[in-house]
Amino acid sequence: MAKKVTEPEVTLESKNPNVPRPRLSKLIIKNFRCIGKDPVEIELDDIVVLVGSNNAGKSTILKAYEVIMSHGSNAGKLTIDDFPNGEVIKGYYPEMELHTVVHDNSPGERWIRVDKETKEKYVREQWIWEDVGAPKRRGYDVELEEWSENVPWGAPNVANSYRPQPHLVEAFEDPEKQANEITEILSSVITERVKNISTKKSEGAEGEEETDYERLLSKIQEMQEQILFDSKEEIEDAETHLSSLINDVFPGYEVKFDARPQEDLEKSINLFKAKSQLLMGPTGGYQSSIARQGSGARRTLLWAALRFVNETELKSKRKKSERPHVLLLDEPELCLHPSAIREACKSLYDLPKNRNWQVMVTTHSPAFIDLARDNTTIVRVERSNSGDIKGTTLFRPKRALLDSDDKKRLKLLNMFDPYVAEFFFGGHSIIVEGDTEYTAFRFILESEPDLFKGVHVIRARGKDTIASLVKILNHFDSCYSVLHDSDRPLTNKIKKDGEPKKNKAWTSNEKIIEAIRMHKAPDKVRLLASVPNFEEAYFNEEAKGEKPYNALLTLSEDSVAFERIKQLLKALVDHSASTPDGCIEWETTSELLTELEKLGGDEVIEPV
Incomplete structure (x- = not known):
């Protein structure tokens, strides 16, 4: 059997449990959709509110944030429609840059720069799309003072697994897509909660308490290893037989079957059936999927889901390594009854209290701006007469010197x-x-x-x-x-x-x-x-x-x-x-x- 190669584990999380989670601090966007060669800079916070006139580029900023936070098979992939004027032009490639504040040296000294004003340590990463599809990711090497093909925190799937999971709810998106997003918000929260369910430890057991989910993963891994051990002779026999056949054509060659246990078991386990749905309707009457409900009902259910998260997440015992979330919401005021606006605003601003959520919204309603909050950045997005888009940070409580x-x-x-x-x-x-x-x-x-x-x-x-x-x-x-x-x-x-x-x-x-x-x-x-x-x-x-x-x-x-x-x-x-x-x-x-x-x-x- 081929020898298993062990890769060093590199994550955004510090090995020291007392060190806070890295914090996303700035997003810079160029040549993406309606944003041109002049970069748009967005200072990130627990709550970011994007204001500005219609067609100024606010929704484009939400989409850009989702692109670099996304994961899975389509992570970071762009279509030709995402390129300026729908063309791939050298020197005008879509480009995004992310600054992450860190609280120790876990990424490595070569990646860490200290902000002269705030004295915070931060790391710069860049994504460039030279063609349709996936981007090239680079890290800024402060020792060489240049961008490097090497990157902090390792492979994209490793780094992204610890960045916020994006949930984009667009203003006028397809009902099916909007329904899926609401379902995903609830499913992700419920799934994490199920993973943290714990039963009482057996008497005399030592060490940290294991959750039921962790015990399930351990048992599956144990079974995998046992199966591989039991099938060792069959695998070796297959390797010998195949090698003898291939050796007739390629003398001196052999075949090895790289059989090893699945490393990331969580990706291969689904706690709920695929494409679970939320149904809504009168008690005892016909209940249909929320995709078939009206826009107002879907938005109301979204606020109900966020309120559920607000009221229950703080009570749960969360693990430090659990992946955080970011809600990207386009025009939250849409389809809201006037009496629901204040409750909706409260739900949004309360969401980051559990330190596991960030929120970025676009709005045309002053009712969704709360001046008394400490964790809010307000950015005005404007389009000049020449068509250039600019993002100007209007408000951060600390800078406003409010007592x-x-x-x-x-x-x-x-x-x-x-x-x-x-x-x-x-x-x-x-x-x-x-x-x-x-x-x-x-x-x-x-x-x-x-x-x-x-x-x-x-x-x-x-x-x-x-x-x-x-x-x-x-x-x-x-x-x-x-x-x-x-x-x-x-x-x-x-x-x-x-x-x-x-x-x-x-x-x-x-x-x-x-x-x-x-x-x-x-x-x-x-x-x-x-x-x-x-x-x-x-x-x-x-x-x-x-x-x-x-x-x-x-x-x-x-x-x-x-x-x-x-x-x-x-x-x-x-x-x-x-x-x-x-x-x-x-x-x-x-x-x-x-x-x-x-x-x-x-x-x-x-x-x-």
Whole structure:
């Protein structure tokens, strides 16, 4: 019998159980479908949200991620339709690059580079398709400073077995394919859970506890080895007989039968029958496969499957070597009833809590962006006039410098207004403090749509939240505006010592200006304060009761008031426009005090 050759086992997993699993950190794509020679870079996180206009390339990015994560006989294979313009052109081959953060030296020193900014260790891999079919995979050798045909982590099937298993759910895919993907998500989770089922160890047994599945594999391997041992004479007799026959034609030749046990037993064992299906229908009535259900039913079942994963995976005893998963979901808002949107969003954001799932979604809905999460990267995908596609990271919580109070305020704001994140989708952003300003500006926008195209009014619902939103917009390095009430330093309430009580809203002014000063270019921001508040400044009295509704009535009936609010909105959009009466563009609180003194009627105090 031929001697068995033992290959060294090389995996992405560290041999040290205390070392975290490697983390995918960046995906770079060139010359793939609608993405051209200018590379698109996507920073990866537990949750990646791709935003942008239609036909900008978001779905192409999902597909690229699936291609390099996929495994099996069709792993990484492209068709001619995946090449730019459907042609194979030298110098314009599809190319993808993956950066993986590692926490020890298991891949080998020659592959590990240290990021100058984050100090994290990472490994670079590249896939290039010089023709239709499978790619060439290369690793970047940091010692030679060049790409090498050798690769970190060994053969593709070894490396990919420890990378996330992709589950791509496209927006308008074939019902049968969508049904198969939902079934695969559930089957993969259930299969792993079955593998981890354990029975009580026999009394006196030593060593680590074995699962029932591991005992099954051990028994099959033992039977294989026994069968090979028992058939040794028959195999040797066949080898001798064949060698004597072949020797008549090729003297000195012999035949050897390379008989050895199946190494990867798991691939040859199916716990469930092939092409298992999910059936759905009324209890006691006809139940059909989900491929025959409507789009809304299939999407609802997808959310039910993800919720099942959310609620049960954390409870299960998971093995460190278990393969992780990545959900690639195109437009999760499709076919969702409004009441289901919040539940669907929660399911997506909760999925990575068990550290075994990553999520990448494309969306046109601000409701699927949760600003209060720590594990979210938001990327805007844009197509230029020349057709080039660019991916720009808009938001990462750590870079936005949000503190715990910011996150609490944003979480509450997200609950009250799930569309607050509309500014991620482009346009000029205007942050306002309250409902009255928001309602007044929305009335102007609806009345003059051509004059204010692309303007987003963000309702902060409080002065402290303004500072939190400013930090996020600073992170974009974008141009935006803020309108808030100056308020007064003192309230009308009297303390026990007879002195007027200080106004907490006044102290928030300093937080707002401090946040704006954090912008890389503060001149991109216009900060206006209504003195002393929006209602008094523009409607000549402090509205009581239903302030937004009263403002709306005034604007619809009073053309002078309408024009004043319109000019204010223009000044917030065009930073070069003159400051309207009723507000002040300010940089220090002493400027606000000066304006308040002009109004008279209330005592003002210098801030400490």
